[in-house]
Amino acid sequence: xxxxxxxxxxxxxxISARAWIVIYIxxxxxxxxxxxxxxxxxxxGVAPSFILAxxxxxxxxxxxxxxxxxAFVTGFCADLFTYNLLxxxxxxxxxxxxxxxxxxxxxxxxxxxxYLAIIASxxxxxxxxxxxxxxxxxxxxxxxxxxxxxxxLESLLNFLALMLLLPLTKRILKGRLNYGE
Amino acid sequence: xxxxxxGFVRLVIILSLCVLLITLDGLGFFKxxxxxxxxxxxxxxxxxxxxxxxxxxxxxxxxxxxxxSKDKSSMExxxxxxxxxxxxxxxxxxxxxxTILPATVIDSSTQLGKHYIVIDQGSLSGASPGQTVVSGKYxxxxxxxxxxxxSKVKLLGANSLCVAVYLPRxxxxxxxxARPDGVLEVYYLPPRAKIKVGDLVYTSGLxxxxxxxxxxxxxxxxxxxxxxxxxxxxxxxSPSLYSPTVVGVLLPASPPLPPVPYIVDQTxxxxxPKVSSPESPxxxxxxxxxxTSAPPKAINGxxx
Numbered sequence: 001x002x003x004x005x006x007x008x009x010x011x012x013x014x015i016s017a018r019a020w021i022v023i024y025i026x027x028x029x030x031x032x033x034x035x036x037x038x039x040x041x042x043x044x045g046v047a048p049s050f051i052l053a054x055x056x057x058x059x060x061x062x063x064x065x066x067x068x069x070x071a072f073v074t075g076f077c078a079d080l081f082t083y084n085l086l087x088x089x090x091x092x093x094x095x096x097x098x099x100x101x102x103x104x105x106x107x108x109x110x111x112x113x114x115y116l117a118i119i120a121s122x123x124x125x126x127x128x129x130x131x132x133x134x135x136x137x138x139x140x141x142x143x144x145x146x147x148x149x150x151x152x153l154e155s156l157l158n159f160l161a162l163m164l165l166l167p168l169t170k171r172i173l174k175g176r177l178n179y180g181e
Numbered sequence: 182x183x184x185x186x187x188g189f190v191r192l193v194i195i196l197s198l199c200v201l202l203i204t205l206d207g208l209g210f211f212k213x214x215x216x217x218x219x220x221x222x223x224x225x226x227x228x229x230x231x232x233x234x235x236x237x238x239x240x241x242x243x244x245x246x247x248x249x250s251k252d253k254s255s256m257e258x259x260x261x262x263x264x265x266x267x268x269x270x271x272x273x274x275x276x277x278x279x280t281i282l283p284a285t286v287i288d289s290s291t292q293l294g295k296h297y298i299v300i301d302q303g304s305l306s307g308a309s310p311g312q313t314v315v316s317g318k319y320x321x322x323x324x325x326x327x328x329x330x331x332s333k334v335k336l337l338g339a340n341s342l343c344v345a346v347y348l349p350r351x352x353x354x355x356x357x358x359a360r361p362d363g364v365l366e367v368y369y370l371p372p373r374a375k376i377k378v379g380d381l382v383y384t385s386g387l388x389x390x391x392x393x394x395x396x397x398x399x400x401x402x403x404x405x406x407x408x409x410x411x412x413x414x415x416x417x418x419s420p421s422l423y424s425p426t427v428v429g430v431l432l433p434a435s436p437p438l439p440p441v442p443y444i445v446d447q448t449x450x451x452x453x454p455k456v457s458s459p460e461s462p463x464x465x466x467x468x469x470x471x472x473t474s475a476p477p478k479a480i481n482g483x484x485x
Contacts, residue, residue: 065188072195076202083288083299083326083333087202094199098192137207139340139361 015066022172023058027074030054035081046150048157051078051089052126055097056119056162057169064101071097085137092129096122119162120155127151219303219329279392279431281315282306286425287331295363296339298322302430303330313391313431319419320344320384320395321428334428337397337418338363345387346397350380354387357397357416365398365416372412376403382416392431 015023030050038047051074058067075090103118127147288299302308304327312324314334323342325335335342337359344357346367353374355367370376380400386393398418405412 063187065191068188068191068195072199075199083297083331085203086206087199091196091199091203094192094195098188101188102186133203137203 015062019173023070024073026169026172027054027070028077031074031077031081034078043153043157046153046157048161049123049126049154050161050165051075051093052096052122053119053158053161053165054169055093056100056122057165059097059100060104060166061169061173063104064098067097067101068094085133088130088133091133092126095129096126099125115162116155116159119159120152123155123158124151127154219331222330279313279433281429282308282432284308284314284332284428284430286428289425296322296336296342296359297325298334298336298425298428300332300334300428300430301330303328303332305329307432308332308430311390313395315395315429315431316419316421316425316427318396319421320391320397321419321422321425323391324430332430336425337365337422344391344397345385346382347385348374348376348380348382348400350377351375354385355414357382365418367400367414367416368411370412370414371410372405374412376400376412376414378403 034047034050038050041047055067055071055074058070071093072090075093076087078084078089079086100118100122282302284300284302286298287301289297300314308324308327310324310327313320314322314324320337322334322336322339324332326333337344337357340359340361342359345354346357347354348367348370351374353370353376355370357365357367359365367382378400382397382399384391384393384395384397396419398416400414401417402415403412404414
């Protein structure tokens with residue numbers, strides 16, 4: 001499992017400018033992959049959210065405080081390239097990142113079920129927040145019958161995406177983080 | 182655990198920014214996003230092409246399986262039904278002073294909102310906000326936002342879309358709007374309107390937002406609640422509303438020819454300048470090819 005810094009210190013690792021550039025470029029690539037490949041690999045109309053999985057990966061490693069701006073930019077780009085309400089994905093992503101950041105203490109336990117629980121709750125929160133925004137601004141209904149089977153399937157797919165992206169981000173950020181120890 | 186948790190202030194700032202963006206977008210700002218959307222179009226088209234190939238292969242397999250299992254006799258009831266529907270539609274006083282722009286649905290994800298789709302025609306093809314979108318003879322929605330090569334269409338189930346309708350059998354007009362649960366309802370029908378289940382509902386053209394005579398659906402439930410001023414009337418829309426694949430955008434027909442400007446002929450030096458116009462042609466002179474030519478024809482068959 002991934003090594004994270006001690007949360008008790010509340011100190012985020014120092015990230016070099018080069019690492020930030022890499023992270024932002026990677027985020028943009030993930031957005032493009034989501035918008036193009038997402039539709040191709042969907043199962044029964046449900047596609048894994050690479051963006052969400054990537055943000056959770058980053059939060060595990062860098063902490064919510066550092067990842068919040070990345071989440072905002074990534075969500076903003078995702079909204080910009082589609083016809084979503086501009087800022088809706090960014091809002092949901094930032095909220096998820098912050099909540100995942102709070103739950104980082106339990107990530108020390110190397111338990112796969114914990115990862116699954118975190119990704120499932122993140123998927124649920126992300127979907128509900130976006131639907132809530134659409135309900136407020138467009139009058140769309142929040143709940144639908146499809147949600148009952150789509151959300152568990154999406155959570156499972158997101159979990160697979162997370163397992164795929166975790167080693168990738170770990171490899172990319174390896175040697176670029178300085179924990180000041 | 183201390184309060185506020187780390188990153189809380191930053192979160193509040195970012196979420197406030199998001200709310201501001203959402204509000205501004207809801208108010209119709211950020212037109213520049215359509216240019217960015219256009220730049221992204223080739224990549225999206227490539228991805229949707231791959232997706233379409235998969236779909237087409239699946240559809241081909243299904244159709245070939247279906248055609249092998251069905252014989253001609255089993256098709257007869259369906260054909261008869263379709264024939265009856267077409268005859269019924271032919272009886273509707275319907276004229277289209279429009280040209281239809283065919284468009285393919287390229288996105289119908291719930292992320293857009295349940296009652297929105299994206300089609301592959303934009304301002305470059307002549308689409309503009311407010312134009313009517315049909316599926317066959319069925320009215321299904323209205324263009325909401327237009328990019329350069331894509332448009333977002335608001336479908337009938339969207340709460341914010343109101344359509345002036347009439348029911349030809351009873352002759353009463355009403356306003357069609359979706360309830361928050363997505364069910365279509367015709368409002369303002371008085372109890373004396375003898376509405377029956379199965380009555381067809383058409384756009385009335387009142388208000389000028391949509392053309393008259395487009396079929397919307399049929400009455401699925403009607404109830405006269407005691408003490409209520411108006412009937413409770415639910416509508417079942419076209420089946421294609423729920424999974425449109427190819428739609429048509431009604432573009433206004435080409436406008437009539439603009440009036441030809443008066444041309445001052447300054448070729449003759451001695452005489453005063455001649456003024457010619459199609460309405461008052463000057464006396465034709467031998468060899469004057471311009472004056473003997475046929476008058477301009479109306480374009481597109483309109484304006485005759």
